[in-house]
Amino acid sequence: MAKQYTEGLISGLKKHLSDKEEQDDSCQKLPLELLGGEPNACYDPVERIKNGFIRFKTCKFDKYPEYFQELAEGQHPKFLVFACSDSRVSPSHVLDFQPGEAFMVRNIANLVPHFDQLRYSGVGATIEYAVSNLKVENILVIGHSRCGGIERLMSFPENGSAPYDFIDEWMKIALPAKLKVKAEHNCLSLEEQIPLCEREAVNLSLVNLLTYPYVQKAVANKTLALRGGYYDFVKGKFELWQLSPEVTPVIII
Amino acid sequence: MAILAPTSLSKHPLSSSSTLSQLTTPTIFGSKLKLRETEQTRFSLSTSFKYIFFLLDFSKAYCFLVRSNPGFRLMASKEPVGMTTKLGSDKIETEVGVENGCDLFDEMKHRFLSFKKQKFMENLEHYQNLSNGQAPKFMVIACADSRVCPSNILGFQPGEAFIVRNVANMVPPCESGPSETNAALEFAVNSLQVENILVIGHSRCGGIRALMSMEAEADSSFIQNWVVVGKNARLNTKSAAHNLSFEHQCRHCEKESVNCSLLNLLTYPWIEEKVKKGTLSLHGGYYDFIDCTLEKWTLDYEGSNLKESDKFAVRNQSFWC
Numbered sequence: 154m155a156k157q158y159t160e161g162l163i164s165g166l167k168k169h170l171s172d173k174e175e176q177d178d179s180c181q182k183l184p185l186e187l188l189g190g191e192p193n194a195c196y197d198p199v200e201r202i203k204n205g206f207i208r209f210k211t212c213k214f215d216k217y218p219e220y221f222q223e224l225a226e227g228q229h230p231k232f233l234v235f236a237c238s239d240s241r242v243s244p245s246h247v248l249d250f251q252p253g254e255a256f257m258v259r260n261i262a263n264l265v266p267h268f269d270q271l272r273y274s275g276v277g278a279t280i281e282y283a284v285s286n287l288k289v290e291n292i293l294v295i296g297h298s299r300c301g302g303i304e305r306l307m308s309f310p311e312n313g314s315a316p317y318d319f320i321d322e323w324m325k326i327a328l329p330a331k332l333k334v335k336a337e338h339n340c341l342s343l344e345e346q347i348p349l350c351e352r353e354a355v356n357l358s359l360v361n362l363l364t365y366p367y368v369q370k371a372v373a374n375k376t377l378a379l380r381g382g383y384y385d386f387v388k389g390k391f392e393l394w395q396l397s398p399e400v401t402p403v404i405i406i
Numbered sequence: 407m408a409i410l411a412p413t414s415l416s417k418h419p420l421s422s423s424s425t426l427s428q429l430t431t432p433t434i435f436g437s438k439l440k441l442r443e444t445e446q447t448r449f450s451l452s453t454s455f456k457y458i459f460f461l462l463d464f465s466k467a468y469c470f471l472v473r474s475n476p477g478f479r480l481m482a483s484k485e486p487v488g489m490t491t492k493l494g495s496d497k498i499e500t501e502v503g504v505e506n507g508c509d510l511f512d513e514m515k516h517r518f519l520s521f522k523k524q525k526f527m528e529n530l531e532h533y534q535n536l537s538n539g540q541a542p543k544f545m546v547i548a549c550a551d552s553r554v555c556p557s558n559i560l561g562f563q564p565g566e567a568f569i570v571r572n573v574a575n576m577v578p579p580c581e582s583g584p585s586e587t588n589a590a591l592e593f594a595v596n597s598l599q600v601e602n603i604l605v606i607g608h609s610r611c612g613g614i615r616a617l618m619s620m621e622a623e624a625d626s627s628f629i630q631n632w633v634v635v636g637k638n639a640r641l642n643t644k645s646a647a648h649n650l651s652f653e654h655q656c657r658h659c660e661k662e663s664v665n666c667s668l669l670n671l672l673t674y675p676w677i678e679e680k681v682k683k684g685t686l687s688l689h690g691g692y693y694d695f696i697d698c699t700l701e702k703w704t705l706d707y708e709g710s711n712l713k714e715s716d717k718f719a720v721r722n723q724s725f726w727c
Contacts, residue, residue: 198543205560246564302593318584
């Protein structure tokens with residue numbers, strides 16, 4: 154009941170936001186103008202946070218009190234989203250996710266490691282919470298162009314640089330994607346291989362999701378869909394695809 | 407490759423109707439994805455994938471349907487999995503959240519195109535500059551909770567903030583070893599050279615609740631394995647607020663956990679060095695979505711005596727409502 158009410162509110166909110174944006178000048182003001190005021194002015198991080206928060210409060214929170222009150226009681230997002238920490242690719246901008254819509258994980262190169270309760274408890278905790286507790290219906294893993302993590306993976310250690318303690322260890326998760334791209338496209342330059350690896354890493358993450366028992370179960374029950382995405386901010390494009398695994402019947406041998 | 411107008415697929419994106427049979431495998435991925443067995447897989451399955459592509463360009467949507475590999479291999483499972491349902495190969499299967507399946511693709515397409523039209527194209531020069539490199543001034547560590555996205559509540563625009571989101575916005579200490587959070591820290595601080603790190607907690611945090619509810623450190627869930635990073639916050643809370651209700655203790659712990667994360671940030675030598683030099687500032691924040699208020703404070707490194715105490719001094723403490 155609460156969930157349906159929330160869904161109704163979310164769609165109502167989206168409609169209002171799209172209607173109201175034309176009417177309200179202050180909320181419609183180009184966001185870039187709010188960045189630290191004058192272009193050459195000294196950047197005050199505290200002022201930046203304060204202005205951003207006040208804008209959110211006046212343009213959204215105070216205008217839709219019922220919606221936010223309902224949301225405060227509980228969240229019922231339909232999505233679990235994995236996106237890169239890159240400052241340019243927030244799904245709240247690119248796909249306009251509103252408060253309450255998406256439980257969102259952001260890490261380097263939007264990776265999902267395979268099930269390992271000791272080593273990767275952070276990511277595992279988000280999947281466990283989203284799938285078992287929140288019962289999200291979709292998991293979306295979004296890769297992107299010019300990903301620093303993937304670039305690092307593809308060029309290290311061949312480029313002879315010193316290792317990064319934590320980054321290189323984390324990026325090892327995507328090693329199968331690198332090996333696949335290098336094997337299948339060894340005639341391509343590194344620059345051409347990197348975008349392929351960015352997409353392969355998304356596919357690898359989708360496959361890794363299936364190593365989590367609650368994800369397997371929900372996919373088999375058709376209560377959960379797995380989707381991959383790729384945001385190309387150089388060309389201004391977005392790709393979206395779905396993973397539909399086939400599970401054969403159990404044969405007892 | 408055959409290109410179809412969106413309307414032919416808008417009714418059902420998984421349609422395998424004959425009009426689509428002429429489409430060929432897109433070359434973007436090269437060969438089809440095959441399943442790799444990993445050490446931890448509980449079961450073996452052979453997978454054939456259907457790709458529904460929406461390649462969204464400025465004014466058109468191109469839809470590609472790849473027919474899945476009709477053959478599949480049967481592999482013996484290591485454990486009984488109880489999955490006896492065979493998902494569709496050629497047939498359309500109705501999936502959940504996918505009564506919204508067709509709507510979902512349409513919805514995402516619409517949202518992306520709106521973003522592209524209203525923001526990307528309107529500020530093309532800015533986005534072109536951004537595509538050449540990012541130089542965010544902030545790194546933000548926030549909870550994965552759907553209600554607290556920093557892009558929404560703090561209005562961070564593309565290019566402004568390198569964002570990490572995990573359960574209960576926690577930062578593990580350096581000695582806990584590699585994790586996704588400290589990999590992101592390493593990148594943001596050493597490579598991007600951000601000037602500010604903001605750790606922002608929030609009200610009614612499920613992760614903190616799980617931390618406060620834990621019976622013992624021996625556990626069996628991912629969530630517990632992760633939130634135990636905040637065990638000092640729990641100890642401090644139990645000691646300072648033991649006479650309060652559980653709800654109030656959770657609230658106290660939500661803020662205490664932010665402070666513990668700030669202290670954990672200083673366990674990374676390359677972070678402490680920059681904070682000491684004054685090239686990096688550490689901020690804590692707390693967003694209360696019940697009343698819509700934001701508290702913010704900055705760690706005062708010079709004013710703190712961290713060798714002798716776990717407490718640190720703060721400055722620029724603010725409360726906005």
